[in-house]
Amino acid sequence: MPDRIVGGRIVPDRRKLLTMSPLQEAADTVLEALYPGIWRRAENDIDQLPRLFYDGVWRDHHDEIIADIHAFADLHPVDDQRTEQAIKAWSDQSAGELRGEYSQSYYRTAVHVGLLAYVKQMRELRQKMHSEEGWHRIVERFHDACSGQPGYGFLGAHEKWGGLRLAYRCDTSANDACRAAERVAVERAAVTCEMCGAPGELRWTTWRKTLCDVHAGNRYDD
Ligand SMILES: [Zn+2]
Numbered sequence: 001m002p003d004r005i006v007g008g009r010i011v012p013d014r015r016k017l018l019t020m021s022p023l024q025e026a027a028d029t030v031l032e033a034l035y036p037g038i039w040r041r042a043e044n045d046i047d048q049l050p051r052l053f054y055d056g057v058w059r060d061h062h063d064e065i066i067a068d069i070h071a072f073a074d075l076h077p078v079d080d081q082r083t084e085q086a087i088k089a090w091s092d093q094s095a096g097e098l099r100g101e102y103s104q105s106y107y108r109t110a111v112h113v114g115l116l117a118y119v120k121q122m123r124e125l126r127q128k129m130h131s132e133e134g135w136h137r138i139v140e141r142f143h144d145a146c147s148g149q150p151g152y153g154f155l156g157a158h159e160k161w162g163g164l165r166l167a168y169r170c171d172t173s174a175n176d177a178c179r180a181a182e183r184v185a186v187e188r189a190a191v192t193c194e195m196c197g198a199p200g201e202l203r204w205t206t207w208r209k210t211l212c213d214v215h216a217g218n219r220y221d222d
Contacts, residue, residue, distance in 0.1 A: 017153025017154065017155065017169060018124070018125065018128060018153060018154040018155070019147075019152070019153045019154075020121050020124075020125075020147060022147075022148070023066060023069065023114055023117060023118060023121075024058055024062070024114070026117035026118075026120075026121060027110070027113040027114045027116075027117040028113075029117070030113040030116045030117050031054070031109070031113045034112075034113060034116075035109055035113070037050060038050040038051060038054050038106075038109060039051065050106075053103065053106045054106050054109060054110065056103065056106070057103045057106040057107050057109075057110050058110055060103070061098075061103070061107060061110075065107070065110050065111055065114055066114075068090070068094040068111050069111065069114050069115050069118050070141075070144065072086075072087070072090045072115055073118065073119075073122070073137065073140060074137065077133075077136060077137035077197055078133050078136065078137075078197075079119075079123065079126070079133075082119045087112065087115045087116060087119070088112065090111065090115065091108045091109075091111040091112035091115060092108060094107065094108070094111045095107045095108035095111065122140050125139070125140060125143055125154065128154060128155065128156040128157065129156070129157045129158075130156065130157065130158040130159070131157060131158060131159040131164065131194055132159075132194045132195045133195075133196075133197070134192060134193045134194045134195045134196045134197040134198070134200075135157075135159070135164055135189050135192060135194050135197070137197065138164065138185050138188050138189050138192060139157045139164075139166070139185065141184075141185065142157075142166060142181050142182065142184070142185040145177075145181035145184075146168065146170065146174070146177070146178045146181050149170050149171075149174035149177050149178055150170065150171040150173050150174045151169065151170045151171030151174060152168065152169070152170040152171075152174055152178060153168060153169050153170070154167075154168050155167035155168050155169065159194060159209075161208050162202045162203070162207075162208035162209050162210050163186065163189065163190060163202075163210070164185060164186050164189035164190075166182050166185060166186070168182075189210065190202065190210060191210075192210065193210065193211050193212035193214075193215055194209060194210050194211065195211060195212070195215040196212060196214070196215060198212040198214070199212060200212040200215070200216075203216050
C-alpha cells in the first residue's frame with residue numbers, strides 16, 4: 001500500500017508491510033557484534049580463514065541450521081522462554097550432534113547468532129500480533145512458511161469470534177502457497193488455547209474464545 005498524502009505531507013500508511021531479511025543475512029549483524037574475529041574479512045589469508053569456515057558451514061548445513069532454530073522456537077514458544085542462556089544451551093546441543101566434524105564450532109556459532117537474529121525478528125512480528133500468546137507460535141510459523149514467497153509481507157494477526165485472522169499481502173504467483181499456510185495456521189488455532197497454547201476448543205458464551213479446559217474454567221462444564 002502506498003503512503004498517503006495528507007495536506008501536502010506524506011503520511012506513512014499504518015498498515016505497512018513487514019518483511020524480513022533472510023536469517024543468514026540478519027545473523028551477520030549479530031556475528032559482527034558477538035564474534036568480530038569470525039565476521040572480519042581481512043586482507044590477510046590467515047585472518048580470513050574463520051570467515052571462510054563460518055560461510056562454509058552455512059553453505060553445507062543451511063537447512064539443518066534453520067531447522068535447529070525453528071525447533072528451538074517450537075519448544076520455547078513464548079518470549080519469556082527465549083533467554084540468552086536457553087539460546088546458548090541450544091546452540092551447544094545442536095553442534096554436539098555434528099560430533100567429530102571440523103565445522104562443529106562454526107555450526108554452534110551459526111545457530112547461536114541465527115537464533116538471536118530470529119528471536120529479534122519474531123519480537124518485531126509480535127508488535128503486529130493482536131492475540132494472546134498461546135497463538136503466537138502459530139503466527140510465527142505462518143510467517144516462516146511465507147517468507148521468501150514473491151511479494152510477501154505481513155500486515156497483522158488478530159482474534160475474531162474465537163478464530164485467528166491473518167492479514168498479509170503477496171504476489172499472485174504466491175497466492176496458493178500463502179493460502180495453504182494460512183489454512184494450516186487457522187486450523188491449528190481452532191484447536192489451540194489462545195491463552196496458553198494447550199489443546200483447546202471453541203467455547204460459546206456471550207463471547208467466543210478458543211480455550212483449553214483450564215482457561216475456560218468451570219463455567220462451561222455441565
Ligand atoms: Zn489454556
